[in-house]
Amino acid sequence: MGIGAVLSSIIAIVIALALVLGMAWGVIWLLKKVQDRQLAAGAGGEDAQPIRFLRSMPLGQRERVVLIEARGETMLVGVTAGSITLLARWPGGTPLPAEATLRSL
Structure with a gap:
């Protein structure tokens, strides 16, 4: 060949x-x-407005804090291997506090 x-x-x-x-x-x-x-x-x-991922910040190997927007509301949720927990909620049109923008990312 x-x-x-x-x-x-x-x-x-x-x-x-x-x-x-x-x-x-x-x-x-x-x-x-x-x-x-x-x-x-x-x-x-x-x-219909989809869920938008805004930011995420890892807190451990399987834990993180996630900032999402759904139906005009901005929500801060904690995500672990076993659960998802709502930590804070801001209605649509309300500006987020400076500490909620996760500037350290």
């Missing part, structure tokens, strides 16, 4: 791998879009 045959086989394998990875990425992207659209429709239509 000549060097040309080996080189062409390697190129064919690389092209096939790139094609498969590109198709997998496209399917995952499409599924995410369909799932987001279905979740929005189930939550009250296209005008």
Whole structure:
């Protein structure tokens, strides 16, 4: 077997791998879009506001404090391996206190 045959086989394998990875990425992207659209429709239509992740601060190996926004409210939640706890809540339009912005991130 000549060097040309080996080189062409390697190129064919690389092209096939790139094609498969590109198709997998496209399917995952499409599924995410369909799932987001279905979740929005189930939550009250296209005008429903999704949950937005704002910031996170780790407190330990499995514990963290997370700042999220859902339906116009900003919430500070504590997340551990066994539970999620609401720590503070700010209604929509209310500015967050300076200590709640997690500037140390």
